Each structure stands twice: as structure tokens, then as C-alpha cells.
Amino acid sequence: MKLISWNVNGIRACVKKGFLDYFKQVNADIFCLQETKVQENQIELELEGYYQYWNYAEKKGYSGTAVFTRIKPLSVKYGLGDRESEPEGRILTLEYNDFYLINIYTPNSKRDLSRLVYRLKWEDEIRAYVNELDEMKPVIICGDLNVAHQEIDLKNAKPNRGNSGFTEEERGKMTSLLQDGFIDTFRHFYSDQEGAYSWWSYMSKVRERNIGWRIDYFIASQKLEDKLIDAAIHPYVLGSDHCPVQLEIGS
Incomplete structure (x- = not known):
């Protein structure tokens, strides 16, 4: 089974930049999106053979997640914990026979770290939710988690230490999750690979020079x-400031 995750930074813009060509080419069984930036009825995608599930943010042009799946899930949840919805549309949980899939768009703590407290509370809630599901059946989490976990996960670690996405607090939350019994699948296969990034600033020549996270x-x-x-990153795929990431699992 092939799973793809991609922060498209606006699905309508990404469609104009070749999204559907990549979607057909990669031929995934489950395809997850973050930062869709649409409301209901703002876009219709003809994806033959796929069930579509969208979680829209209440705020227009902001956040949002979606999952396109060939395999019909047993259930779909749009909220977190006991909640039936989440106002920023940041989470979708699909239950399958053998696992739960949780598609997440983690809040950014912002450049001035003004949202760090909110972000850390979110991390604690997610961790509790994931562990609760994992007691019932295995969990796969995917998405833009807005943190570079280790120094190897970004180009310029030292000058970015303490910045949004590379604070000790954010990195510590990822460490705690992994210590609960979870695997960073890319590092599982490629523990020492440098220069493996999935996001680049839109600043001039940054992506060309692979100054990424x-x-x-x-x-x-x-x-x-x-x-x-296997796990993979597809940096050659354009259309967003992020690129798709991939996981292959057996039955």
C-alpha cells in the first residue's frame, strides 16, 4: 500500500501547477493533503476510484485537510478526542481494518512564538488522542507537523535554534511522541541521510540551493x-513550498 502526504499550500493554486498530473502519476492508495485553504463547494476534483473526505477551516482561505482514498474507511472523524469538529480543520482520522490514519496539519507557533503555548497544548492533546487510538489498533500519523526534529532535519541548525519549528519545546514534543512507541519512518530507513527536506522558503534560490527543513x-x-x-521524499515535485512525502507498507 502506498500513502502520500503533501502540504499543497492551497489546493486551487496547486491544481494550476500540475497537482492532478502528479496525483495520477504517483498512483497512491491513500493521498493526504494539508493546508487546502478551501471551503465546501469551492473546488471539485474528479478523482475516479477515490473516496474524498475534506475537513474545512471555519476561516476562509486558511488551513484545512483532506484525504483521498481508494479503500473505503470504516469510519471518519473530523475532531479531536470527544469533539466532533476542530475549527481550523487541522485533523482527519480514518479508521481502516488494520490501522487508524491520522492526517494532521500542526499549528505553526509563528515567527514571534506568539502561538507557542497554543501549539504545545495542541501537541499534548494530539499525543493523548494518538495513544488512545493506538491501544485499539496501530496508528499512522502523517502531515505537516511543523517541526524539524533533529539538527540533520534542516540545513542551518545553529542559527535556527530557538526559532519557530526548531524550539526545544517543539522538538521535545516530537521526542516524547516517538518514545511512546512510534517510528519516524523516513529516519527508520535513512537515519543518516542529510539534505533530505520537504519545505523550502519562497525566498530567491532557496529551493534551488536546497536550504530546507x-x-x-x-x-x-x-x-x-x-x-x-520504504519511505521517500519527492523534492522534484513542485506546486507548493512543500513537497510530497511517501510511505509504503505491506499487508
């Missing part, structure tokens, strides 16, 4: 370790 992930329950086949 790896902030998009597939995180899997350790219960799935023997089913993990």
Missing part, C-alpha cells in the same frame, strides 16, 4: 514496524 512526516506505531517497506 524536513517538517512533513509519516509516523507509524511500532506495532507496524515489520510491515514498513
Whole structure:
């Protein structure tokens, strides 16, 4: 089974930049989006053979997630914990026979860290939610998690230490999640690979020079370790300031 995750930074703009060509080419079984930036009825995608699930933010042109899946899920949840919705549309949970898939667009703590407290509370709620589901069946988390976990996960670690996405607090939350019994699947296969990034600033020549961050992930329950086949990053795919990431798992 092939799973793809991509922060498209606006699905309408991404469609104009070749999204559908990539979607057809990659031929994923499950395709997850973050930062869709649409409301209901603002876009219709003809994706033959796929069920579509969208979680829209209440605020127009902001946030949002979606999952396109060939395999009909047993259930779909749009909220977190006992909640039935989440105002920024940042989470979608699909239940399958053998696992839960959680598609997440983690809040950015902002350049001035004014949203860091909110972000850390979000992390605690997500961790509790994920662990609760993992007690029932294995979990796969994917999405833009807005953190470079280790120094190897961004080009310029030292000058970015303490900046949004690379604070000790944010990195610590990722460490805690992994210590609960989860695997960063890319690092599972490529523990020492440098220059493997999934996001680049729109500033001139930054992407061409590969001055990036790896902030998009597939995180899997350790219960799935023997089913993990490979993980990949697709930096050659344009259309967003992020690129798609991939996970392959066996049955």
C-alpha cells in the first residue's frame, strides 16, 4: 500500500501547477493533503476510484485537510478526542481494518512564538488522542507537523535554534511522541541521510540551493514496524513550498 502526504499550500493554486498530473502519476492508495485553504463547494476534483473526505477551516482561505482514498474507511472523524469538529480543520482520522490514519496539519507557533503555548497544548492533546487510538489498533500519523526534529532535519541548525519549528519545546514534543512507541519512518530507513527536506522558503534560490527543513512526516506505531517497506521524499515535485512525502507498507 502506498500513502502520500503533501502540504499543497492551497489546493486551487496547486491544481494550476500540475497537482492532478502528479496525483495520477504517483498512483497512491491513500493521498493526504494539508493546508487546502478551501471551503465546501469551492473546488471539485474528479478523482475516479477515490473516496474524498475534506475537513474545512471555519476561516476562509486558511488551513484545512483532506484525504483521498481508494479503500473505503470504516469510519471518519473530523475532531479531536470527544469533539466532533476542530475549527481550523487541522485533523482527519480514518479508521481502516488494520490501522487508524491520522492526517494532521500542526499549528505553526509563528515567527514571534506568539502561538507557542497554543501549539504545545495542541501537541499534548494530539499525543493523548494518538495513544488512545493506538491501544485499539496501530496508528499512522502523517502531515505537516511543523517541526524539524533533529539538527540533520534542516540545513542551518545553529542559527535556527530557538526559532519557530526548531524550539526545544517543539522538538521535545516530537521526542516524547516517538518514545511512546512510534517510528519516524523516513529516519527508520535513512537515519543518516542529510539534505533530505520537504519545505523550502519562497525566498530567491532557496529551493534551488536546497536550504530546507524536513517538517512533513509519516509516523507509524511500532506495532507496524515489520510491515514498513520504504519511505521517500519527492523534492522534484513542485506546486507548493512543500513537497510530497511517501510511505509504503505491506499487508
